[in-house]
Amino acid sequence: MANRAKADVLQGTLDLMILQTVATMGPLHGYAVAERLEQVSGGSLQLNMGTLYPGLVRLEQRGFIRAEWDRTENNRRARYYSITAAGRRQLSAEKAEWTRMASIMHAVLQKEEAK
Numbered sequence: 001m002a003n004r005a006k007a008d009v010l011q012g013t014l015d016l017m018i019l020q021t022v023a024t025m026g027p028l029h030g031y032a033v034a035e036r037l038e039q040v041s042g043g044s045l046q047l048n049m050g051t052l053y054p055g056l057v058r059l060e061q062r063g064f065i066r067a068e069w070d071r072t073e074n075n076r077r078a079r080y081y082s083i084t085a086a087g088r089r090q091l092s093a094e095k096a097e098w099t100r101m102a103s104i105m106h107a108v109l110q111k112e113e114a115k
Contacts, residue, residue: 014055019091029078
């Protein structure tokens with residue numbers, strides 16, 4: 001059950017994390033996105049490619065990111081993902097919703113702890 005809850009939270013936040021990463025860092029290939037998310041989470045978040053790539057494909061299909069083939073620093077071909085204007089709007093909306101929900105959770109937890 002705990003693993004299921006972790007997966008549900010991840011699925012609900014993965015798009016937001018990907019959008020924020022490519023908005024902040026600029027075009028990145030998938031492995032670099034995963035590395036960056038692991039880095040900023042202090043190692044708490046480790047995405048496997050089976051989780052990350054469906055998210056990238058989903059965001060691309062929705063027009064929130066675009067992918068272009070390029071060469072990595074090791075001269076390998078890779079798809080580099082960058083955020084689109086629609087993606088920036090979506091990121092803004094998702095961040096606002098995240099902030100709203102976090103504020104609700106904070107209020108609920110404070111009231112319950114006060115009992």
